[in-house]
Amino acid sequence: MSKVPTIKEIAKQLKISVSTVSRALHDHPSIGLRTKTRVQELARELGYEPNQTAIFFKQRKTFTIGVILPYLIEDFFAGAISGIEELAMQHKYNVLIGQSQDNVEREIEILTAMKNQRVDGIIVSLSKHTKNLDHFAVLEKYGIPVVFFDRVPASNAYNKVAFNMPQGTHQAITFLMEKGHRRIGIINGPKEMKSSKERTDTYMEVMQKKRLKIDLSLVAYCDLTREGTAEAMESLLSLKQPPTAVLAINDYVALDAIQYCKSKKIKNNKDIFFVSYANLPISGYLESPPMASIEQYPGKQGRKAAEILMQLMDAPEDQQPAPQNILIDGELVEHKR
Amino acid sequence: MSKVPTIKEIAKQLKISVSTVSRALHDHPSIGLRTKTRVQELARELGYEPNQTAIFFKQRKTFTIGVILPYLIEDFFAGAISGIEELAMQHKYNVLIGQSQDNVEREIEILTAMKNQRVDGIIVSLSKHTKNLDHFAVLEKYGIPVVFFDRVPASNAYNKVAFNMPQGTHQAITFLMEKGHRRIGIINGPKEMKSSKERTDTYMEVMQKKRLKIDLSLVAYCDLTREGTAEAMESLLSLKQPPTAVLAINDYVALDAIQYCKSKKIKNNKDIFFVSYANLPISGYLESPPMASIEQYPGKQGRKAAEILMQLMDAPEDQQPAPQNILIDGELVEHKR
DNA sequence: CTGTTAGCGCGTTCAC
DNA sequence: GTGAACGCGCTAACAG
Numbered sequence: 017m018s019k020v021p022t023i024k025e026i027a028k029q030l031k032i033s034v035s036t037v038s039r040a041l042h043d044h045p046s047i048g049l050r051t052k053t054r055v056q057e058l059a060r061e062l063g064y065e066p067n068q069t070a071i072f073f074k075q076r077k078t079f080t081i082g083v084i085l086p087y088l089i090e091d092f093f094a095g096a097i098s099g100i101e102e103l104a105m106q107h108k109y110n111v112l113i114g115q116s117q118d119n120v121e122r123e124i125e126i127l128t129a130m131k132n133q134r135v136d137g138i139i140v141s142l143s144k145h146t147k148n149l150d151h152f153a154v155l156e157k158y159g160i161p162v163v164f165f166d167r168v169p170a171s172n173a174y175n176k177v178a179f180n181m182p183q184g185t186h187q188a189i190t191f192l193m194e195k196g197h198r199r200i201g202i203i204n205g206p207k208e209m210k211s212s213k214e215r216t217d218t219y220m221e222v223m224q225k226k227r228l229k230i231d232l233s234l235v236a237y238c239d240l241t242r243e244g245t246a247e248a249m250e251s252l253l254s255l256k257q258p259p260t261a262v263l264a265i266n267d268y269v270a271l272d273a274i275q276y277c278k279s280k281k282i283k284n285n286k287d288i289f290f291v292s293y294a295n296l297p298i299s300g301y302l303e304s305p306p307m308a309s310i311e312q313y314p315g316k317q318g319r320k321a322a323e324i325l326m327q328l329m330d331a332p333e334d335q336q337p338a339p340q341n342i343l344i345d346g347e348l349v350e351h352k353r
Numbered sequence: 354m355s356k357v358p359t360i361k362e363i364a365k366q367l368k369i370s371v372s373t374v375s376r377a378l379h380d381h382p383s384i385g386l387r388t389k390t391r392v393q394e395l396a397r398e399l400g401y402e403p404n405q406t407a408i409f410f411k412q413r414k415t416f417t418i419g420v421i422l423p424y425l426i427e428d429f430f431a432g433a434i435s436g437i438e439e440l441a442m443q444h445k446y447n448v449l450i451g452q453s454q455d456n457v458e459r460e461i462e463i464l465t466a467m468k469n470q471r472v473d474g475i476i477v478s479l480s481k482h483t484k485n486l487d488h489f490a491v492l493e494k495y496g497i498p499v500v501f502f503d504r505v506p507a508s509n510a511y512n513k514v515a516f517n518m519p520q521g522t523h524q525a526i527t528f529l530m531e532k533g534h535r536r537i538g539i540i541n542g543p544k545e546m547k548s549s550k551e552r553t554d555t556y557m558e559v560m561q562k563k564r565l566k567i568d569l570s571l572v573a574y575c576d577l578t579r580e581g582t583a584e585a586m587e588s589l590l591s592l593k594q595p596p597t598a599v600l601a602i603n604d605y606v607a608l609d610a611i612q613y614c615k616s617k618k619i620k621n622n623k624d625i626f627f628v629s630y631a632n633l634p635i636s637g638y639l640e641s642p643p644m645a646s647i648e649q650y651p652g653k654q655g656r657k658a659a660e661i662l663m664q665l666m667d668a669p670e671d672q673q674p675a676p677q678n679i680l681i682d683g684e685l686v687e688h689k690r
Numbered sequence: 691c692t693g694t695t696a697g698c699g700c701g702t703t704c705a706c
Numbered sequence: 707g708t709g710a711a712c713g714c715g716c717t718a719a720c721a722g
Contacts, residue, residue: 020495022699033709038701046707063491068469070699073410074714080449080470089431097425101452105462110470112417113450115438125442132405133417133447157400158357271638298635301608359715370693375717383691407715411698 021062030054041066072134080110081325082130085141086118086167091296092314093141096165099318100139107326109136116143124151131158137325139318142167149174161328161336165321166314170210175328177321177342179293181214182221184310184346185263188291189222191308191348192261197289198228201252201259202235203245203269211265212237219263234259238269245272253280261307264292267299270306278304291348299351310346317344358399367391378403409471417447418662419467422478423455423504428633429651430478433502436655437476444663446473453480461488468495474662476655479504486511498665498673502658503651507547512665514658514679516630518551519558521647521683522600525628526559528645528685529598534626535565538589538596539572540582540606548602549574556600571596575606582609590617598644601629604636607643615641628685636688647683654681 019025023037030037032051040047040055041064058064072078081104085093097113104111112135114126123143130138131154138160140152149169155162161175168176192200202219204212216235223230233255236248249272252259264270270292274284282288290306299305324340331337356362360374367374369388377384377392378401395401409415418441422430434450441448449472451463460480467475468491475497477489486506492499498512505513529537539556541549553572560567570592573585586609589596601607607629611621619625627643636642661677668674 023701024699034699035701035710036708038699039708042701048707051707063494065465065469067471067699069406069410069413069415069471070714071701073406073698073716074700074702076406076714078406088425088434089428091426094426094431097450098452101450108466110449110466111451112447113434113438114448115435128402129445129447132402134404134406154400268638275638296635298633298638301605301612301635302638303640361715371715372694372717373692375715376692379717385691388692404715407698408717410714411716411718413698 020067021059021064022067023064026055026058026062026064030058076134078110078134078136079108080112080133080135081322082112082114082126082133082135082138083140084114084116084123084126084130084138086116086143088113088115092166092294092312095314096141096318096321099315099320100322102315103319103322103326118144120146127151127155131155131160134158135160137161137163137329139163139165139321139325141165142169161325163321163325163328165317172341173339175324175339175341177317177324177344179211179312179317180343180345181211182218183343184293184312184348185215185218186222187346187348188263188308188310189219192263192289192291193222193226195261195289197259197261199231199234199257199259199261201262203248203252203262203264203273204235204237205240205265205269207237215263215265238265240265240269242272242275245269246276249273249276253277253282259288261289261291264290264306267292267294267296267306267309271302274304274306293346305351308348308350311349312346313344320344357404358396358401359404360401363392363395363399363401367395413471415447415471415473416445417449417470417472418659419449419451419463419470419472419475420477421451421453421460421463421467421475423453423480425450425452429503429631429649432651433478433655433658436652436657437659439652440656440659440663455481457483464488464492468492468497471495472497474498474500474666476500476502476658476662478502479506498662500658500662500665502654509678510676512661512676512678514654514661514681516548516649516654517680517682518548519555520680521630521649521685522552522555523559524683524685525600525645525647526556529600529626529628530559530563532598532626534596534598536568536571536594536596536598538599540585540589540599540601540610541572541574542577542602542606544574552600552602575602577602577606579609579612582606583613586610586613590614590619596625598626598628601627601643604629604631604633604643604646608639611641611643630683642688645685645687648686649683650681657681 023034027034027037037055040052083100088094101111116123120143152162164174164176168178204215220230236251238244238248264273270290284304291308292306293310320342360371364371364374374392377389420437425431438448453460457480489499501511501513505515541552557567573588575581575585601610607627621641628645629643630647657679
């Protein structure tokens with residue numbers, strides 16, 4: 017730390033006052049061209065860079081946003097972060113991250129640290145087990161806005177960005193119908209997941225509209241593990257009239273289901289067909305991928321969440337806009353084989 | 354921001370001085386038990402939380418470490434971040450991230466922002482195209498220590514943590530030898546990559562030790578794209594004596610090579626065998642994965658890098674320890690089929 | 691044991 | 707056009 021230059025140092029060397037230096041550096045109109053250039057030259061020479069921590073402290077603004085999400089290793093979240101970072105960078109914000117690991121205590125711990133650090137805003141994808149949103153209440157006191165994404169709270173009193181499940185599901189089912197399927201099975205996540213209900217509801221709606229009778233035994237639930245998926249798939253296959261196609265909550269579950277089918281000598285993309293959500297980049301490497309995936313655009317979701325957060329941070333403290341509730345449309349992507 | 358409590362506020366309400374409050378809050382020994390409890394009680398009541406930005410400013414320490422890496426979406430880097438975050442959290446540090454996207458300008462931009470924010474230390478995995486390390490020189494002036502990991506500079510004047518290529522490669526080749534293979538091909542990355550040379554060198558060493566003659570036409574290079582991999586694989590297959598096994602730079606390249614073989618009616622795990630580096634989590638879903646992967650322990654690499662950084666940050670500015678050059682051993686993992 | 695004071699680096703009045 | 711003075715919240719001498 018041979019000597020980190022400050023405006024004070026520059027002022028001393030030039031024998032002028034710090035306020036003049038400050039103004040010169042900011043191109044203030046009321047500073048003489050001569051002093052201005054002298055100051056700017058010396059600043060460059062010394063490699064002067066303003067000390068952000070001082071500015072943060074003074075401005076009560078850190079130009080930092082915090083992002084809390086379950087696991088960075090999941091492609092979806094990594095993609096979302098990229099979208100957030102992109103927008104943050106454009107607006108000169110830094111990104112602080114924390115992984116809750118689907119653990120509520122960790123979520124709270126990270127939240128507290130971020131609050132104390134006085135981040136200007138927070139973007140959150142809730143831990144799987146977060147039911148209670150009390151820990152987010154303190155943020156209000158500190159004037160820290162929050163935007164939820166993907167794993168969002170049910171109440172729309174909050175700003176949130178999520179996947180448009182009805183639209184995506186509609187697309188998936190329509191796609192399968194066009195391929196001639198009439199008995200379509202579903203493998204949901206756990207029953208408690210909001211998305212499970214949404215998926216099922218949309219499924220029933222579409223069936224109804226097409227005047228097809230609804231058979232609820234075609235709707236299975238799983239705990240997202242390989243074994244749970246196998247059980248769900250087994251229940252579907254053991255029906256008197258098993259489905260000819262299955263819509264699975266995500267690509268991993270679809271792959272597990274496909275493996276289970278294989279063990280039963282039922283061939284994917286021949287005897288049975290799968291469509292799932294997420295569109296993992298690995299699909300291209302699989303010999304037997306799902307027929308199609310519903311791309312959920314994680315980057316877009318992240319970007320949108322960051323966009324809303326920027327608006328909130330810009331808005332005057334006492335006059336926050338009404339909570340926004342954004343849905344991001346999915347898009348069906350067929351996998352070439 | 355209904356009213357964020359400060360020590361000043363507490364002092365006023367209790368009609369004592371701010372320094373007494375400060376000390377009481379820090380359990381300073383020279384504060385009377387009575388005042389101490391009074392202060393701590395009111396603090397809790399008011400929901401007082403110290404303003405870190407003020408502390409940062411005062412202490413010239415932000416308890417934040419910056420992490421710069423190419424792409425968060427790559428499993429390796431996501432895993433590394435987790436290791437870093439784990440150690441950082443234990444030491445009460447926050448983690449600021451930035452993705453260079455393998456772009457040097459972005460790397461510099463992020464670095465500058467982190468420096469201005471006065472992070473206490475930085476962990477970097479270099480962008481693919483970074484040849485010149487000049488932009489890291491300024492950090493010295495600010496007393497910000499740096500630790501490189503995975504994509505590290507060649508010079509060992511820097512602190513760095515990287516995969517132990519000789520050890521991992523030795524393991525892979527020995528494994529293939531034990532399976533009876535004598536003609537083992539290599540698919541490296543680009544020739545410029547340090548790892549390509551290391552892999553080749555180790556390969557030759559092992560062959561030599563086993564008294565097998567070295568055939569350099571068995572060593573191919575690719576640009577990591579699907580097409581490049583196909584070309585490399587083609588060159589290996591078109592040899593008079595093609596290899597019976599291939600060591601590939603990473604799982605994706607191995608998968609591309611396997612696909613190419615398939616298109617030529619050469620069956621993976623039967624006519625030819627693959628071993629690659631990384632051990633992607635997807636391997637379990639593949640019908641025809643590489644025979645084995647060398648796990649590179651990204652979390653361990655991240656943790657180690659963070660550990661070294663902690664030491665550097667703790668060390669007095671003027672007495673930094675000699676640069677450490679750590680190698681993390683790999684481990685061969687067989688894939689069940 | 692506790693209070694007073696100074697100062698971290700910067701931007702921003704308010705004077706001249 | 708420029709300088710002096712103040713204050714953000716907190717810690718740390720230095721005094722009592």
